[in-house]
Amino acid sequence: MGRALIINSIRFIVLIAAQVFLFKNLGYYNLSIPYLYILFILLLPFGIPNTLLFMLAFFAGITVDVFYDTLGLNAIACTVMAFVRIVFISVTVQRDGFDNEPEPSLGIMGFRWFVFYAIILTFFHHLILFSFETFKFSELGFTLLRVILSTFFTVFLILITEFAFFRKKVR
Amino acid sequence: MRNLWLFISKYNAFFLLVIFFTISLILLVNNNSYQRASVWNSSNQLAGAAYERVNEFSSYLVLGKTNDSLAAENARLRNLLKSSFYSDSISQKTVQDSLLKQQYTYTVARVINNSVHQKNNYLTINRGSRHGIKKGMGVIASSGVVGIILNVSANFSTVRSLLHTETKISASVEGNIGSLVWGEGNYDSRFALLKDIQSHLTIKKGARVITSEFSLFPPGTNVGYVTESDTRDGNSALNIQVKLDTDFAKLQYVYVIINLLSEEQLNLEAQNKVE
Numbered sequence: 426m427g428r429a430l431i432i433n434s435i436r437f438i439v440l441i442a443a444q445v446f447l448f449k450n451l452g453y454y455n456l457s458i459p460y461l462y463i464l465f466i467l468l469l470p471f472g473i474p475n476t477l478l479f480m481l482a483f484f485a486g487i488t489v490d491v492f493y494d495t496l497g498l499n500a501i502a503c504t505v506m507a508f509v510r511i512v513f514i515s516v517t518v519q520r521d522g523f524d525n526e527p528e529p530s531l532g533i534m535g536f537r538w539f540v541f542y543a544i545i546l547t548f549f550h551h552l553i554l555f556s557f558e559t560f561k562f563s564e565l566g567f568t569l570l571r572v573i574l575s576t577f578f579t580v581f582l583i584l585i586t587e588f589a590f591f592r593k594k595v596r
Numbered sequence: 597m598r599n600l601w602l603f604i605s606k607y608n609a610f611f612l613l614v615i616f617f618t619i620s621l622i623l624l625v626n627n628n629s630y631q632r633a634s635v636w637n638s639s640n641q642l643a644g645a646a647y648e649r650v651n652e653f654s655s656y657l658v659l660g661k662t663n664d665s666l667a668a669e670n671a672r673l674r675n676l677l678k679s680s681f682y683s684d685s686i687s688q689k690t691v692q693d694s695l696l697k698q699q700y701t702y703t704v705a706r707v708i709n710n711s712v713h714q715k716n717n718y719l720t721i722n723r724g725s726r727h728g729i730k731k732g733m734g735v736i737a738s739s740g741v742v743g744i745i746l747n748v749s750a751n752f753s754t755v756r757s758l759l760h761t762e763t764k765i766s767a768s769v770e771g772n773i774g775s776l777v778w779g780e781g782n783y784d785s786r787f788a789l790l791k792d793i794q795s796h797l798t799i800k801k802g803a804r805v806i807t808s809e810f811s812l813f814p815p816g817t818n819v820g821y822v823t824e825s826d827t828r829d830g831n832s833a834l835n836i837q838v839k840l841d842t843d844f845a846k847l848q849y850v851y852v853i854i855n856l857l858s859e860e861q862l863n864l865e866a867q868n869k870v871e
Contacts, residue, residue, distance in 0.1 A: 495624075500616075504613060507613075560631050561634060
């Protein structure tokens, strides 16, 4: 428990710092923008209570918003993403396997499951983020294009990060 | 009660989503000017569209009166036509008119929302920035002065009516310039007050009140006629009651005045402040 707290705190600080100082300046014009900090929400432990999950997601979103000057925008996307995470995990993972699988990382859950998980959650996060940023229906096509291209970019970065800190565990 | 708690705890993820989503949305709309503006804008567009739809029906009710006023206006304009004057001179020659330059142009607009019973009255018209309308332009009806453009969107504008406590229009009666106000003690949509005319003058009942050279309306636009003029409380200025020519309750079509030379005038006057 204590170890999970420390690991997640460090992960939070490092990912948010990387997001606001490095990835904020990165992107393919306005089309493809990476939001790597959502990896923090992806990697929270399986056993986390829903309330805490929502609070952490909201807090992570607000923190990024403070640096991006878009108060509430990332928070709304992260909140929706937390909900998608709960639904996705309840559908795909058996409940009794929680004790020896503390967190949904690449090394523990396997490549196929993790890629699917990352794509779905990232897509919903970006969908909410970009549509609320645009805030009108008339540019739906362009917004969807941005969502899809940014999802590719973010998932790509998530996979690179996960392979860099790859730890194979025997299930 | 217990069942309710069971229900909420079973689907707690969804309720948490609703709570946090609402918090974020409130933060988003309150703190970001673009999202706030688009929320307001869309609601204004909705209201404007609804007003226009209602007005589409209600305009049928006063169709006869509108026709009459249009016919009267047609007749008046026909009187101004060159063909309706008898030419005394025998020979005619065309002269390129370089002496006169067009200063005012008029854009016709339909009134789609109107009020006369408030303390401060506003109109909405179905012309906006797409038709070249800007804030501060004058609005008249065929009978006389109506108000001043207050806000402009792409397709609609709001007009601060003459029937508004903050509207002041420079008007003159028999060559004496005063300011025309409404809502200081009277809230009758048919009458307005003309202030700042010196009390030693005598203004006869029935004298015409027109806009002065200093107003943003073309000089000489009809305002109304004097119905009452007296000194009250020993003031140095006359209290003149003016019966307005425009019947604000029945406004259907108005003209927005575009002053082509106003920019030049404002630029020149702005230079005075620099020194």
